[in-house]
Amino acid sequence: MFKWVAVAVQPEKEVALMKKPLTKHRRVVVTGVGVVTSIGQDADTFYNNLLNGVSGINQVMGVLDKTRCGVIIGSALGGMKVFNDGVEALRVSYKKMNPFCVPFATTNVGSAILAMDLDLMLCGGSDAAIIPIGLGGFVACRTLSHRNDDPTKASRPWDSDRDGFVLGEGAGILLLEELEHAKRRGAQIYAEFLGGSCTCDAYHMTEPHPDGMGISLCIEQALAQTGVFKEDINYINAHATSTQTGDLREFQALVRCFGGNPELRVNSTKSMIGHLLGAAGAVEAVATVKAIQTGWIHPNINLENPDKAVDKHVLVGAKKERMDIKVALSNSFGFGGHNSSILFAPYK
Template identity: 35%
Template sequence: MKRVVITGMGAVTPLGNDVDTFWKNSLAGESGAATITHFDPEKFKVQFAAEVKNFTPEKYLDRNEIKRSDLFTQFAIYASAEAMEDSGLDLTSIDPFDIGVIWGTGQGGMQTFEEEVISYASGDGTPRFSPFFVPKLIANMASGMISMKYGLRGINYTTVSACATANTAFMDAFNYIRWGKAKIIVSGGSEAPITQASVGGFSSMKAMSTRNDDPKAASRPYDVERDGFIMGEGAGALVLEEYEHAKARGAKIYAELIGAAMTADAYHMTAPHPEGIGAAKSMELALEDANITSDQVDYLNPHATSTPLGDLAELNAITKVFKGSPNLDISATKSMTGHLLGAAGAVEAILCIKAIQNSIIPPTINISNLDENIPAGINIVTDSKEKEINIAMSNAFGFGGHNSTVIFRKI
């Protein structure tokens, strides 16, 4: 099968609206959490989130694109535009049917849905909906609008697997390219879930932290006082390209995608399997796909959302797979970004690739008292750590029991 490499990256995150700023603030251990500004949260049990700051879609989107798109699509186009620019692709020299888009989102146009339904419900019952309501709402519109912007006529669709979504998109893109079905695929995930309905819904499930008095310290994976995740928003984009094609055009190559896998827990709607059976199998299958052993992995960016059950279940799975490998370092970067749901795997893949490129592991912040139930032999990085990284793994898991793993290698 053909090899697949990354030749472009783009990001919109609570820590910065481009890859370099995102990376710099991650290494510095910054937190993107603060009181919600998207709506008045005064009556909500959870009043903070990790919002994107100073977002100016006009940099990459024209007026009509902004008018006709939900925020999750604007994030997607923005991050993809940076990735395409970064890749140096000359689209005039490439058959547009050789370039596709596989994009992920967990919720789609939640903001649009909320605004339109509230407007209808507060009226006299006359259905006055925007003609853009459905196009802005549907989850596949991000992939569609990215393709329209650049004239990309290849494979085009959207993956939805809750918070495993972006890794699902990467896996599909990876497979299509190595099977020879495409030469280049723009892939990633975007989410704009900081709305009254999303925050209220997740809060009612008791899935989110309620540390309203100290938002920046609220996301604390592995800490004994962790009490739930922080909602985040944004997007991450990768340009995945067939290796020989990239080499022939003299492309800058960041890393190679060498393995990917998915499994299901088949256990519970929202809770992970306590022993991490599905998560462990996802990692094992990804290692098998990459034709490497667990002791070759230098860095793992875990799902680690800062929930009492989820963090331990994943560490149980990691212990089973890696068997205390002294070479493995782990850092839970959601402690800084919050949880971007369907975009989480995308921005965390970027951090894995930047860690490989720069030989530095970003930290896990906010650990004051390590949970005593954490298995022995787990090396959690709490300060940025210089280390030669040849192989990095990233996990992303989602409600419904979805597990996904991707593996990148230095090239």
């Protein structure tokens, strides 16, 4: 019997130097963005609130006893619903059902039809885990903040007083299309999508590898895949969830890859909206694109006493900053040691 295993390979120094020549493939641009979050139901409102340091984090009552769970973000998607479609389907003869009911019910069908008909791609994610089983599971993992008396201060990436992440929910979508197609139809171009990479630490169910090499490898592969030099990266929207080990592992990886770059600025959108799980990467990608479009990067709120293991001069402070972004990196990580890094740049 075969046994499948995942193996994480420590990146060699040559990885960062193995730059692919600038691709001759068709360029991809971002021509649309949309979000649903606790601080805005459209991209402009969302990003303006980020720039102003507005926190969308609050207590959610009636889901679990607040004395037994961490602080959680207010739901941006509405109340819970229970569907009995599965039970009802059992009462209906399959002969009376449309053969397209399954293909049209799958979550990827919307983007698939759009791509086939219009040569466009919808890229994003959504999640809404603020339900009893979702909260209960994270409480059992002991990963949530317990700052119940001051919820807007609960999510504090890189701060020495952080005590866990804040559970959030929402959605984010980017519309991607080939550059010439976008130009032919006169579409507004927000930014250019350069590419990215993903890796797996193959180390632990919830913790990143202690030396952060899986993260470093992911970033270096993204640079090599896109032909971007590390000195061109001057803005990073970090994954940084406000956990003790996760924040430091990522920061160590960023220093390993970009240390010495005096222009580098780093922030975490989660300081204001919490961790949106499956929607986190998409919503933060929207924030990254909006930073490129507006020329402003949002603050890290609650960074009152930076951890001694981080360089506070690299991190954005309590106020928004004007910035001419050359190339932006957006990181998103998940349980099981899954890492992803994507790159955006101003369209020129």
